[in-house]
Amino acid sequence: MSTLLLSLETSSPICAVALHYLSDGRLLGQTELRLEKSHSTHLTVLIEQLIANTGHRLADLGAVAVSDGPGSYTGLRIGAAAAKGLCFALDIPLLAVGTLPALAHQVAGRTPRAADYLFCPMLDARRLEVYTALYQADAQPLLLPTNLVLDASSLAEHLAHRSVLFFGSGAAKFQALVAGNPNAVFLPDVQPTAISIGELAFTAFQRQQFQDVAYYEPFYLKEVYTTTPKSA
Known part of the structure; x- marks a missing residue:
């Protein structure tokens, strides 16, 4: 069976x-x-x-x-x-x-008083860019998955009113930009x-939310750029 x-x-x-x-x-x-x-x-x-x-x-x-x-x-x-x-x-x-909602689900499930926080997974996309989203403890999205170039004002409207947990391979890049903001909480080693x-x-x-096996493609979020190697 x-x-x-x-x-x-x-x-x-x-x-x-x-x-x-x-x-x-x-x-x-x-x-x-x-x-x-x-x-x-x-x-x-x-x-x-x-x-x-x-x-x-x-x-x-x-x-x-x-x-x-x-x-x-x-x-x-x-x-x-x-x-x-x-x-x-x-x-x-x-x-x-x-990947992003799964990371948020993972952290929310082990966070005491999870309803007090917003959950922001960040995956490294090189330089100051990350793949990110923002979720409530009940998995409702406040920001759908996007690629974001980080600066000191990123997510400022949310950080002004709520405590936000940041985690994932790209979170450390944002930590330096919002140092001193008490609403920005960073969790290390979340994979x-x-x-x-x-x-x-x-x-x-x-819920029978199945994919078409023949035509399924992953959600890359942005185009992949390739370069042609230079000849010797």
Whole structure:
């Protein structure tokens, strides 16, 4: 019987997979590697090992969820390709979960008095640019995912009235710009996890919010620029 939800997180340097029960959303297991550029060689190995170590088979999968982005272009492509391949081969649904709402969900779930704060995940997009969004504790967005070039006035209208928690790989760049603002609270070492992808994907599965396996593409947020190498 297809009873498991497999979740993949490849939007960051962390390569992570998790298994949840589709019956009630309980976590069965998770594993991750914090190695730069490890996704292409390790993702399928992590999937196989986690499924085997929990006493299951690929045939037990009932759905696959993938981190939808924004984030690393290459990482998102690798995650999407693996998820689509599994869904096509097993004839099971594909679910996509935004990286930014999953990060906010992850932090809100472990924050005391979460309703007192706004939650602002920031992912590094190089230089002073970040991928960011802003959420209430109940996951309602106040700012939809966007790419933002940071300066001292960024998000000033929200920081003037509420305490905002900032976290993710791009948050440190903003910390120096708003130093001294008591409403800006920065949380270190918050990384995307496959567990939070799975938790939100479980809700999406119940609502049958499935992706088209053939045509799904990750949410890159902005165009990817490539350059032609100079000849020697």
